[in-house]
Amino acid sequence: MPDTTTGFGRGSTDAVEIRRARRTDCPRLLELVRELAAYEQAPDAVIVSLEDFEEAGFGLSPVWRALVADEAGTIIGFALWYVRFSTWTGCRLYLEDIVITSPRRGEGIGRRLFEAVLSEARSLGYTGMTWQMLDWNEPARRFYDRFCPRYDEHWVNCHLDL
Secondary structure (H helix, E strand, C coil): CCCCCCCCCCCCCCCEEEEECCHHHHHHHHHHHHHHHHHCCCCCCCCCCHHHHHHHHHCCCCCCEEEEEEECCEEEEEEEEEEEEECCCEEEEEEEEEEECHHHCCCCHHHHHHHHHHHHHHHCCCCCEEECCCCCCHHHHHHHHCCCCCCCCCCCCCCCCC
């Protein structure tokens, strides 16, 4: 994905620019990941190193992409995703995280990031977008409800740590 600062959804009166993440953004992205982990009551769950994070996003075979909300050179939020392939529906975008630093929530920055990610998925020809949220996270549910998602009542999420 080429680096661009054309500004997805940048408004003429809005000082926050939505742009593609760069390798040099990774330290700040990890800070925001840790902020999210603390909010989600799992402050010790973030074990990825900065080096592994950078390599996974900007190495020879990147597995994730991201957009950042940049205000005068300070990243105040980001959305990170990767491709998920469904044998039934094809390529879908999996939104791993959308994070806005706590003091800046409620200003519409998350909406702009989410809409930019949706636009990216559409432009790539993906068939949809998938994400998870914690069942107790009512602010997240209210945020996502604005986009009219379908909540899955039949599938159970599973994972194994290796």
